[in-house]
Amino acid sequence: MPALQHFQPDHSPADIIAALERDGGVVIDQLLEPAALARFRQQLNPLLDASPDCQGDFYGYATRRLSGLIARVPACRELAIHPLILQVMDAFLLKGCREYQLNLTQAIRIGPGEPRQFLHSDGLMFPVKVPGSESMINCMYALDDFTEDNGATNVAPGSHLWPEGREAQEDEIVRAAMQAGSVLIYLGSVIHAGGANRSAAPRTGVVLSYNLGWLRQAENHYLAVPRELASELPERLQRLLGYFVHAPNLGSVDGRDPIELLRGPAQGQARFTEFLPEEIRGPLAEARAAMQKG
Numbered sequence: 046m047p048a049l050q051h052f053q054p055d056h057s058p059a060d061i062i063a064a065l066e067r068d069g070g071v072v073i074d075q076l077l078e079p080a081a082l083a084r085f086r087q088q089l090n091p092l093l094d095a096s097p098d099c100q101g102d103f104y105g106y107a108t109r110r111l112s113g114l115i116a117r118v119p120a121c122r123e124l125a126i127h128p129l130i131l132q133v134m135d136a137f138l139l140k141g142c143r144e145y146q147l148n149l150t151q152a153i154r155i156g157p158g159e160p161r162q163f164l165h166s167d168g169l170m171f172p173v174k175v176p177g178s179e180s181m182i183n184c185m186y187a188l189d190d191f192t193e194d195n196g197a198t199n200v201a202p203g204s205h206l207w208p209e210g211r212e213a214q215e216d217e218i219v220r221a222a223m224q225a226g227s228v229l230i231y232l233g234s235v236i237h238a239g240g241a242n243r244s245a246a247p248r249t250g251v252v253l254s255y256n257l258g259w260l261r262q263a264e265n266h267y268l269a270v271p272r273e274l275a276s277e278l279p280e281r282l283q284r285l286l287g288y289f290v291h292a293p294n295l296g297s298v299d300g301r302d303p304i305e306l307l308r309g310p311a312q313g314q315a316r317f318t319e320f321l322p323e324e325i326r327g328p329l330a331e332a333r334a335a336m337q338k339g
Contacts, residue, residue: 047202047219049229058132061230065133069205070221070231076127077186077226085120085251086188092117093154093249103163107156108239113269114150114251115278115286121150125253126281130184133230134255141178141257143292143322147285148181148256149263152188153239154249155196161241164199164213168233171260179205181233181256188249190225196242197222198229198250205234258291276307283307290320 050064051072064071096109104110114121125147138145171180191197197220201213213236220240221229231237242248266286275283288304290296298306
């Protein structure tokens with residue numbers, strides 16, 4: 046029977062990465078300490094309580110969603126730069142880019158009576174193949190216990206290795222049951238779905254996903270996080286929100302690194318800066334010299 050492996054937060058990152066490479070998904074049990082979990086719930090739940098139900102066959106009709114969590118839920122900021130999570134992201138995403146970014150921050154509360162979501166892989170939103178790399182990776186944090194009955198995420202372990210177009214059979218699907226405070230990490234190419242909630246209470250999870258730095262983010266963090274707040278955040282989080290240049294020259298503002306603009310207004314007209322990888326600077330200079338001689 047297919048299964049997802051569970052790890053403790055102090056387990057070797059190498060073992061977690063190896064399991065993720067093999068199965069496409071892993072669970073890290075109780076990554077959030079009780080105080081951090083309580084703080085997250087306290088900040089998020091009133092916002093979800095005031096949010097309307099979704100209206101769509103994919104998002105559901107008894108499900109509530111809330112995005113823009115970096116600005117709305119301060120506890121999310123520390124979670125987004127958790128060292129263990131970033132070690133995992135480094136291992137996968139840096140195979141396909143020089144720097145990755147936050148793709149989505151979204152709370153999902155599946156209410157009673159909501160059926161299972163359509164089985165899908167999130168990587169389909171990026172119609173590009175990156176040999177040896179994922180285009181994105183998701184982290185689903187359980188703010189409530191995820192159980193067989195209340196909508197635990199359904200995952201098809203190993204489906205990231207399947208031929209394109211192969212559909213998952215029911216006996217290949219597992220439910221990622223986990224205690225509150227735990228996180229399910231799953232690759233963007235893995236087939237999954239929000240589970241059916243057959244219980245009498247809603248279940249809440251929070252998705253933080255990361256994608257290759259040269260891809261378009263699902264959530265526009267530049268507008269979702271006010272500039273005044275963005276300027277006060279840790280630089281590592283600023284860069285994850287997208288305030289960086291992905292070499293060569295993707296994301297600059299008038300030839301400047303956008304993170305500079307968070308530190309203060311531009312003073313005069315700055316020269317355009319080339320954000321070139323070191324390995325091409327030499328050959329580029331040689332080519333330019335050859336062109337000048339010719």
